[in-house]
Structure formats: C-alpha cells, structure tokens
Amino acid sequence: MTKWQKIIKLFTTFFRIGAFTFGGGYAMIPLIQKETVETHKWITDDDILEIIAIAESTPGPIAINSATFVGFRVAGVLGSVAATLGVVLPSFIIISVIALLLNEFQHIQAVKYAFWGIRAGVLALVLKALINMYKKCKKNVMAYIVMALAFICAAILGIHVLIIIVACAVIGLVYSLVKKGGNEQ
Amino acid sequence: MIYLELFLTFFCIGLFTFGGGYAMLPLIQQEVARQGWLTDAQLVDFVAVSESTPGPFAVNIATYVGMQTGGGTENVLGGILGAICATLGVVLPSFIVILIVAKIYDAFKESKIVKGCMMGLKPAVIGLIGSAIVSMANTVLFADSFNVSVFGELQFYLSILIFAVMTLLSFKKVHPILIVCLSAVAGIVIGYALDLKV
Numbered sequence A: 001m002t003k004w005q006k007i008i009k010l011f012t013t014f015f016r017i018g019a020f021t022f023g024g025g026y027a028m029i030p031l032i033q034k035e036t037v038e039t040h041k042w043i044t045d046d047d048i049l050e051i052i053a054i055a056e057s058t059p060g061p062i063a064i065n066s067a068t069f070v071g072f073r074v075a076g077v078l079g080s081v082a083a084t085l086g087v088v089l090p091s092f093i094i095i096s097v098i099a100l101l102l103n104e105f106q107h108i109q110a111v112k113y114a115f116w117g118i119r120a121g122v123l124a125l126v127l128k129a130l131i132n133m134y135k136k137c138k139k140n141v142m143a144y145i146v147m148a149l150a151f152i153c154a155a156i157l158g159i160h161v162l163i164i165i166v167a168c169a170v171i172g173l174v175y176s177l178v179k180k181g182g183n184e185q
Numbered sequence B: 001m002i003y004l005e006l007f008l009t010f011f012c013i014g015l016f017t018f019g020g021g022y023a024m025l026p027l028i029q030q031e032v033a034r035q036g037w038l039t040d041a042q043l044v045d046f047v048a049v050s051e052s053t054p055g056p057f058a059v060n061i062a063t064y065v066g067m068q069t070g071g072g073t074e075n076v077l078g079g080i081l082g083a084i085c086a087t088l089g090v091v092l093p094s095f096i097v098i099l100i101v102a103k104i105y106d107a108f109k110e111s112k113i114v115k116g117c118m119m120g121l122k123p124a125v126i127g128l129i130g131s132a133i134v135s136m137a138n139t140v141l142f143a144d145s146f147n148v149s150v151f152g153e154l155q156f157y158l159s160i161l162i163f164a165v166m167t168l169l170s171f172k173k174v175h176p177i178l179i180v181c182l183s184a185v186a187g188i189v190i191g192y193a194l195d196l197k198v
Helices: A003-020 A025-039 A045-056 A062-105 A109-136 A141-156 A161-184 B002-016 B021-034 B040-051 B057-070 B076-103 B105-110 B112-141 B149-171 B176-194
Strands: none
Touching: A003 A025, A003 A062, A025 A045, A025 A062, A045 A062, A045 B105, A062 B040, A062 B057, A062 B076, A109 B021, A109 B040, A109 B112, A109 B149, A109 B176, A141 A161, A141 B112, A161 B002, A161 B021, A161 B112, B002 B021, B002 B057, B002 B076, B021 B040, B021 B057, B021 B112, B040 B057, B040 B112, B040 B176, B057 B076, B076 B105, B112 B149, B149 B176
16 A cells, blocks of 8 residues: 555544544544454554553543544554544534534524433533543542542632643642652652 | 634643543633633533534534634634634644654653653542533523522422433433433423423
C-alpha cells in the first residue's frame, strides 16, 4: 500500500468508527480494536492498552486521542490528521443537522414534554457515569480529600473549574513526591 | 469576535479535561453559561441528544454550541463556521499533545510528574462532576414552573419519579439510548395526561 492509500484508508476507517459508536469514550475501544488490530493490523493489542493508558493521562476525548495516535503510528503526521478528521466528521455533520432541526421543532408541545422527561433521565445517566468513575478511582485518604475539596470549591464556593483542576493536579504531585520521600526514609 | 471566542473557549475546555466524556461537563457548564451561549436546561437537553447520536460528547457539544451561537436558524453558514471553530478548538489540544507523546512515549510513560498529577486529577474530576450534577438537578427539578404552586409541586415529584426509575434502569444495564427514549415517552404521556405546563 502506498502512503496515500494508507492515509485514505485511515480516514475511512475512523469515519466508520466515529459514525457507529454511541456514547463516545470507552464505548469506542472495542470497535477501534477490531478495525485497527484485527482488520488492518496497523497496531497490536498491546498498543491498544498503551493508547488507553495515554488517553487517560492526556487531555481531551479518548476517541480523538486514539485516532491521532494510531494515525501517527501508521502514516506520520498526515496520517494522524486523516484519522482525526475521520473520527470527528460524522458527529460534526449529524449534530449540525440536529442543531437546525432542534430550533425548528422545540416549540411543539410534544417535543417540550419529551424533553421534560428526558432531562430527568439524563440526570440518571450522568449519575451512573459518576458512580462508574468513582468505582474505578483508586481510593486513599488523599483521593477522598481531593474529591471533597473539588466538590466544595465548585458547588459551594463557586471557584473557577480550571483553578480547581490545576490545584488538584499539584496536590496529587506533591502527595506522590512526599509519599515516595517517606518510603525511602 | 464570536468565532475567535468560540475557538479559544473550546481550546481551553479541550486542554483542561482529563478522562473525556462527562469529565468535560463541569468546565463546559461553567464556560458556556458564563458566555451566555446555552442555559443549563439547554445543556441538559443536549446531553440527551449527544447520548443518542454517535461520536464523542466533546465533539458533539462543541459542534452544537458553535452552530447555535455562530448563526442560529437564520444564518446557517455562520452557524457552520461557528461549529468548525468550536470543534477545531476542542480537538486541537489532544491532537497536539498526542503527537508529542507519540514521539516521547517511553519518557512520558515513566514520568513521575505525570503519574503524580494524575493522582490528583482523577478524584478531582469525580468531585467536579458531582458538583455539575447538583447544579443540573437544580435546573431539572426546580424549573421556572416551580413557583406555580400546585402544578409546580406535582411536576417536581413526577420529575423525581422519572429520575428514580431511570436510575434504577441504568443500574440494570439498560442502554443509555433506550433510557433517553423511555424518558421521552414518559414525558409525553405524563405531560398530555395531566396537561402539565412545561
């Protein structure tokens, strides 16, 4: 396969991944694994684990992270552009259309009722996502303190979320350095 | 310049959210509300739309906010330009960071600084989403109609009921899209049956 064929293949493959995964995030991993490891043999299963580890410790959505990473591995910077564009485009097109339709239809009474019901349902979905994240988080005294601190600062004190994120990263860093220092003594 | 503002705001959101998906919710809520681009209720509605359409939440919300604030219904081209700016903004930070990490992967993987920061970031995101849920619940349950004494109270209890049932179903591993559909049907049936004011 020439480089340009690879780049086109990257685009179409990630376009498919973007078009057929609902919910985003980790829901995309099985399809990414199937397409990139089993079908095209671009990367290995170990690479997939690596990508998940990287995605967890870098900013941004996991779909974008993995598209960029796989694209780069297969065909360099151009490959990563093709893969990222591919994974973004389906959402972009679908949501653009929905944004226009939503404006047209939101005055209909049935649509208003539907969204009244949906809002309560969404609250349940986000709560479920929160509980899943809580279960996966490594728990120690520092983690509980940071959780409580972040919650209080955002919900009660109204401190800017960016400041809270940076401060908590610093707390984690200081804690890990101090803890390591303590172990060595 | 609205397009530059869209780009910069979403660039910032993309750069500072770790974990993806709903980890973005607190920052989006704060920034989008501060700029007056979406109300809390619109944001909650959009979470439902995003759950029922393919693709990552971050791209969906960026496209939607860009489309709405860049043009709205009258100006489709302006909307599309807004959507492009916002989406590019949210995607670019992860794109750049991953390109760098892909080159220095081994150093990155072993970095004690990265590991240390993550120890603080993971629990922080949980606390922040908790705060976002409290504020969303406030919008969902105590909508403007709450002061309309009888109807308001009835609506409040009905919302709680739908929320409770859907929470139960989501723990039974019912698919999120099905939950959005069931909630919509419940809303329509209860709404028409009791002639609610929403």
